[in-house]
Amino acid sequence: MKWKEALKEMEPYKPGRSIEEVKDLYKLKEVVKLASNENPYGCATSVMEFLKSPSMPFQIYPDGHATNLRSKLATKYNVDDSSILFGNGSDEIISIISRALLRENTHTIMPAPTFPQYAHNAKIEGADITEIPLVDGLHDLNAFLSAVNDRTAVIWICNPNNPTGNLIPNDVLTKFLREVPRNILVVLDEAYFEYVTDPNHIDLVRLLNQFPNIIILRTFSKAYGLAAFRLGYAIGSPSVITELNKVRNPFNNNSLALAVANVALEDDGFIEECRRKNEVQRERFKSYASLNGLHVYDTQTNFVLMEVPCDADEASEFLLKNGFIVRSGNALGTPMHVRITIGTEEQNTGIFLAFDLLLKEKGR
Structure with a gap:
């Protein structure tokens, strides 16, 4: 082989x-x-009630556009429908980003330690990896900037970071984003967004208009308690999402997962x-x-x-x-x-x- x-x-x-x-x-x-x-x-109890008698035609392929869920998320975050990408868990979105942007002779930057799928996928694509050690559990964003070169394609930021749990202060993150070249995609992985209670933290979706080169990852696996259904999503500029959709498999989310997420999203x-x-x-x-x-x-x-x-x-x-x-x-x-x-x-x-x-x- x-x-x-x-x-x-x-x-x-x-x-x-x-x-x-x-x-x-x-x-x-x-x-x-x-x-x-x-x-x-x-x-949510509403999800458990729904699962007692889900009504859907199992012989028909899923809605590849995730129309209903897409519309609800777009309304929730006040973004255009075309700003959302769905994945089989946010893990698949990481794979999609890597497949679309990383290859031999490209370069990617990430903290260490962090969620291992960033490095795993980068290695498969043959990209050069620079891992920046955490400082007291926090991203050293100045070191990230120093590591950027003309081959850098993707920067990965897990916020709050896994496994340390630390959150980057808004002003520190915003200053960093201003200095990152606009031809580099900055992935802000917010799998634990719903658990953040820091009153100073803002919803980073607000930054999309200011920084069109960022993409925000979230998931239904953690706070929503739907890990078994494998459903994650990304919010980014329509131009970025369009390119990533070229890589996404057409029916990557099953019908039951989409239906369950629709119910869960309504239970704030x-x-x-x-x-x-x-x-x-x-x-x-x-x-x-x-x-x-x-x-x-x-x-x-x-x-x-x-x-x-x-x-x-x-x-x-x-x-x-x-x-x-x-x-x-x-x-x-x-x-x-x-x-x-x-x-x-x-x-x-x-x-x-x-x-x-x-x-x-x-x-x-």
């Missing part, structure tokens, strides 16, 4: 252990998954409730970390990246044996830390107890 050269040095994605697998492995009756930043409150109350509950529980994690002298990043998401008193893999395995699936920082580029999804009040009380045992076991 004549595989791309880049694939020789790459590994397939390795999913974490499932709840059932952990139950069987450690003979546990109850296991809580806090590893993938899913919404612990599920999805559910999102507001999840945001409020998440903020309360987020403060509990910060207090727990402070009480125990543990470093935790200043997150604006539904997860925390928290210090552990031993190797991150060892700590993750210890918590696993105690019924909690978390993400080891060794796999994220953040050793001595674990990433924990902020769960319900009960789930978080449980992981604090497990963490107490971890600290006692490792002598802290």
Whole structure:
């Protein structure tokens, strides 16, 4: 087989252990998954009611234009219908952007550590990658600018960043965008937008008229609790979206996902409730970390990246044996830390107890 050269040095994605697998492995009756930043409150009641009797012709292809959902999002964000691109999760939109703009002899810039799909897709396309180390969990945007060259095609910014959760201040981001050449696409990945409670943060869609070279990614997988349906979207200038649509597969979103998202989008109350509950529980994690002298990043998401008193893999395995699936920082580029999804009040009380045992076991 004549595989791309880049694939020789790459590994397939390795999913974490499932709840059932952990139950069987450690003979546990109850296991809580806090590893993938899913919404612990599920999805809106209106979605669950809809799913009891979805009515649609399953023999017909999906609406490739996502007409109804497109119209609702356009109204919500006060943009033209042609400003929106849909993907099978925002992961697919990252792939579409990479396929459209990256190739050999092009260059792309991203932070490190961050969401790994930026680098993964860039490597497949053969692009040169510059990774700019985070500073205290934040993007070093001055270093980004210094790394720009005449081959730079895409800049990736995860805001808030995964896995640290930090949010870039508006003035810092706006200053950066003013200095980026207009022939470079700046991807602002806002998968956790709905969880942000910083009163100074603005909806970056407002910046589209000022910066036509930005594209904003959002998803129904996180706060909306629809990860199983794989539906993400991007908002950008119509000229940018038109080019990306040339790469998009014609029926990349299934009919049920589109229908469910239509229902979910109308339930603002559910999102507001999840945001409020998440903020309360987020403060509990910060207090727990402070009480125990543990470093935790200043997150604006539904997860925390928290210090552990031993190797991150060892700590993750210890918590696993105690019924909690978390993400080891060794796999994220953040050793001595674990990433924990902020769960319900009960789930978080449980992981604090497990963490107490971890600290006692490792002598802290």
